[in-house]
Amino acid sequence: MDKIRINDRISYIEASDDPLSADIGIIEDGGSTWLYDVGNGEKSICGLDGSYHVVLSHFHPDHTGNISRVRAESVYVSRETYAHVQCGTVVSDDLYIGSLHIFPLPSSHTKGSLGLEVDGEYAFIGDALYSKVEEGCYIYNAQLLKDEIEVLSALRAQYLLVSHFKGLVREKDAVINELKTIYGMREKNTPEIRVRIRPY
Numbered sequence: 199m200d201k202i203r204i205n206d207r208i209s210y211i212e213a214s215d216d217p218l219s220a221d222i223g224i225i226e227d228g229g230s231t232w233l234y235d236v237g238n239g240e241k242s243i244c245g246l247d248g249s250y251h252v253v254l255s256h257f258h259p260d261h262t263g264n265i266s267r268v269r270a271e272s273v274y275v276s277r278e279t280y281a282h283v284q285c286g287t288v289v290s291d292d293l294y295i296g297s298l299h300i301f302p303l304p305s306s307h308t309k310g311s312l313g314l315e316v317d318g319e320y321a322f323i324g325d326a327l328y329s330k331v332e333e334g335c336y337i338y339n340a341q342l343l344k345d346e347i348e349v350l351s352a353l354r355a356q357y358l359l360v361s362h363f364k365g366l367v368r369e370k371d372a373v374i375n376e377l378k379t380i381y382g383m384r385e386k387n388t389p390e391i392r393v394r395i396r397p398y
């Protein structure tokens with residue numbers, strides 16, 4: 199599949215359906231190539247015949263399904279992702295390698311999300327902005343949302359690369375304003391924030 203360029207060093211393979219496959223980030227860093235997620239299904243990786251360092255955003259199969267199909271020199275995962283893929287180095291704190299920064303990212307989507315910041319300019323964040331969906335509501339955990347806002351705010355990167363989002367790039371300030379609005383909807387004595395999904 200075609201690689202879409204973001205800048206000189208960052209490109210990606212777009213997410214697709216059937217099978218559901220998340221976007222694959224491709225980052226050139228000092229002679230080696232990194233992948234952020236590996237997608238699912240052979241179609242999405244047919245152009246990836248090199249050898250790579252891999253960061254997995256979280257354990258969902260649309261992000262991790264191809265892990266045994268790519269040649270990985272190293273794999274970085276959270277503890278929760280390790281439990282599913284059974285390989286890789288567990289990252290539980292900020293990790294700096296070259297111009298890359300791997301970081302744990304609190305999220306209502308799943309436990310064990312990892313982000314990848316490149317050059318302090320762009321940060322891949324996988325599905326971490328998404329909530330759980332139940333009974334016509336988006337459901338966020340208030341504490342996780344607060345922690346997520348803090349982690350994203352502290353990044354130097356001004357642009358976020360969001361899986362399943364057309365074009366991938368979102369301005370961090372706009373995202374943080376959105377998350378703060380949702381956080382403002384919390385109510386006392388309940389850990390959950392429920393946001394009704396508006397019918398179109």
Ligand SMILES: [Zn+2]
Nearest residue numbers: 256258307325
């Ligand atoms: Zn997911």
